[in-house]
Amino acid sequence: MEEKVMLVHGGGGKQTSELIHEVFAKRFRNLYLTEDDAAILPPPASNIAFTTDGFIVSPWKFPGGNIGKLSICGTVNDISCMGARPKYLSCAFVIEEGFPVKSLEEIADAMALTAREAGVSIVAGDTKVAGHGQVDGVFITTTGIGERLPGAHPSGKSARPGDAVIVSGDVGRHGCTILLARGEYGIDAEVTSDCAPLWGMASSVFDVCRDVHVLRDATRGGVGTVLHEIAGQSGVGIRLDASAVPVDPAVAGVCGMLGLEPLYLACEGRLVIFVPKEDAEAVVAELKKSPYGENAAVIGEVTPDEPGRVVMTTELGTQTVLPPPGGELLPRIC
Amino acid sequence: MEEKVMLVHGGGGKQTSELIHEVFAKRFRNLYLTEDDAAILPPPASNIAFTTDGFIVSPWKFPGGNIGKLSICGTVNDISCMGARPKYLSCAFVIEEGFPVKSLEEIADAMALTAREAGVSIVAGDTKVAGHGQVDGVFITTTGIGERLPGAHPSGKSARPGDAVIVSGDVGRHGCTILLARGEYGIDAEVTSDCAPLWGMASSVFDVCRDVHVLRDATRGGVGTVLHEIAGQSGVGIRLDASAVPVDPAVAGVCGMLGLEPLYLACEGRLVIFVPKEDAEAVVAELKKSPYGENAAVIGEVTPDEPGRVVMTTELGTQTVLPPPGGELLPRIC
Known part of the structure; x- marks a missing residue:
């Protein structure tokens, strides 16, 4: 393991997997923590899919969306990929001091619109502010709960010849x-x-x-x-x-x-x-x-x-x- | 509403409430989004408490803990305050390029230890890396699911004379x-x-x-x-x-x-x-x-x-x- 976290560790490829395995998965080991897009929980929360995703896209606004829309889509899609209907989301913001409130409203508008389209309710949230230069713009983490369709159990392990x-x-x-x-x-x-x-x-x-x-x-x-x-x-x-x-x-x-x-x-x-x-x-x-x-x-x-x-x-x-x-x-x- | 987000908006007081209300709550409005520490969900997730919290503490290590321990405690405590037994957590990391892997391990160790003490399993996670100077060290967002005790319904609205x-x-x-x-x-x-x-x-x-x-x-x-x-x-x-x-x-x-x-x-x-x-x-x-x-x-x-x-x-x-x-x-x- 290299001694410092490098950008390549955030690329979503081999080095990301290694970092996650070596630093986190080894320590957090339990039955429900898997390599799939979301955890499937046992009773009392049975058939519930649960997943989290952090969004740090730069620039925060781009043709076709912004970080707000992206933050809803990312988590909705991870839940969907477990064969689960997305139901509830939480969102946590870290905002840079000086970020325009108008831009934050634009982000929140996109989140509300996308949540409506996806059929999810944003039921919990958190807002933190970091000093100028301590975070670049706005970072958003969304976490979602979905209800698994009966009989649905897609998994990265289930590909078969044919x-x-x-x-x-x-x-x-x-x-x-x-x-x-x-x-x-x-x-x-x-x-x-x-x-x-x-x-x-x-x-x-x-x-x-x-x-x-x-x-x-x-x-x-x-x-x-x-x-x-x-x-x-x-x-x-x-x-x-x-x-x-x-x-x-x-x-x-x-x-x-x-x-x-x-x-x-x-x-x-x-x-x-x-x-x-x-x-x-x-x-x-x-x-x-x-x-x-x-x-x-x-x-x-x-x-x-x-x-x-x-x-x-x-x-x-x-x-x-x-x-x-x-x-x-x-x-x-x- | 001021035009820019200021540090005071992150202080957890009146200005934080105003920002959350004006920018987020107004747009995300639904039955389950309240001012309490966690949302209580209806069927199929009934009696489930759901909450999220972002952690950006600086310095990341301090006498009595570090950002990892804090990130487990904060969410465990919010769930607990709904009269719900904390069960499952997710954690999302944003890490600054160049952050020492050893320090990240120290943070993960504290998370694992605290999760064990609190009786929760970390079942989902996400890891992003931002460039040097685009995030200050490590930020962690944890989100939790808890199971409400039968008959427990504490609320900030329920204080009574006497x-x-x-x-x-x-x-x-x-x-x-x-x-x-x-x-x-x-x-x-x-x-x-x-x-x-x-x-x-x-x-x-x-x-x-x-x-x-x-x-x-x-x-x-x-x-x-x-x-x-x-x-x-x-x-x-x-x-x-x-x-x-x-x-x-x-x-x-x-x-x-x-x-x-x-x-x-x-x-x-x-x-x-x-x-x-x-x-x-x-x-x-x-x-x-x-x-x-x-x-x-x-x-x-x-x-x-x-x-x-x-x-x-x-x-x-x-x-x-x-x-x-x-x-x-x-x-x-x-």
Whole structure:
């Protein structure tokens, strides 16, 4: 373990996992603390999904949303990915001295609107203020409680050979949006974050498929990181068809210029779904009915060989191993 | 409303309430969002208490604890004050790039130890890293779920004339400790934070008193702020006996030198309890059995006159109105 916490530890990839395991998980060990998106609690809170997420995105406002909307979506989506209906949220703010109240109101407006869309109530909160220069703008932590659908038990460990791999829309939009919003590359492109609350979409998947094996939302590390995690957790191989991965042309253009792989750019409104192959068509058709799912597509399949690896068939027909998630591409993406 | 968020908005007093009301509560309004320490949820999560708290204390380590211990105690105590047994916690970290991993381990050790003492499991977490200078050290947000005791329904609105006002120990220790730990005043005194998990103590109060009217933990604004809030919420007067308020001699000495009122210094391990006068003696006796309650005392009573005010009988026998909580005494106290 390195001696200091580095930005790469916050990237959502391998180093984040190591830090969490070495420093926190080892010490906090208990039956309910798992690698899934939320904990599922025993009685008296049985069938309750419980999860938390901190948001430190910079800039706090970006095309398609702001930190407030993001803070509701992130936690709503983690609960949704456990097959649970999001019900209650708490939110805790740390605000920098001097932050404009008008901006805080804009953030709270977005939170209220998104909570309404997602069908959740914000029932508890906390507000702290740190001195100028002791926190950059506003950080928000949301924590959520959801009610699990009977019979739903998706898990990163449940991918099986023969599963179809589905994404609910084009990949990498949130990461690309934040990258451009920082203005560091001097690139001007029309890209909007995919940030959205996904319970409506997630629940519709359970409506048409009785046996959803894996349901995850791709956040910090993008769809590529999620696929690597699932391949590892389930001990299976994943074969991706590069030409099937939906990428917005503007995102593809930015990635081309900067040499980035869209599969590793953050999403904030995209589901990664593993279902038995025979259900795939119905699931994609259902996803396309959602306002957030028009670009839903089957992008690959699960194989018994090469467990733990993600192999991509390129557009030229060659096979290439999708490299494991690298270091921190961009800090403070969410 | 002022145009910028100021440190005083984080002080836990009147300005904090105003900011929360004007910016957040107005927008997030729902049945379960109240002014109490935690939300009580309806079915399917019925009798569940749910609360969140952000911790940004500076310095992160102080005599009697560190930000990790504090982050467990704060949320455990808020749940306890709803008459609910703390069961599950989540924790979200924002860590500054360059923060020593050893220090993070020390924080996690304290969290694990305190969680064990409090009987809670940490079941969900999140880790973000912000760049050097974008967050000062480590901030932690904990969120908790507790199971309410049958028949327990303490509330800041339930104080009644004739109630005895009890504190579970000497006041102002945490605030005084942080103040000295910053070293800004050049005062050297042996003061240790009262930071402690209070469920054991809180549950014992319910054991000996069937009708606990109010149970609160005094945090940011100290016991004085809590008393003002209760007087306002319940529409009653509170009469305090200054000579009965337990204050550690070292804390009293520091307060004397700096002209501070210990009743307005933060506590992190003190309950404020309102029970019918006839139960007061039994409650104090029970509190004294706890390792955190040796200085428990009745410090006043509830009166029907002067609703909303806290009147103090001084050690000289004169009557004085305890001034309402002022601005921010000391930022980043918890």
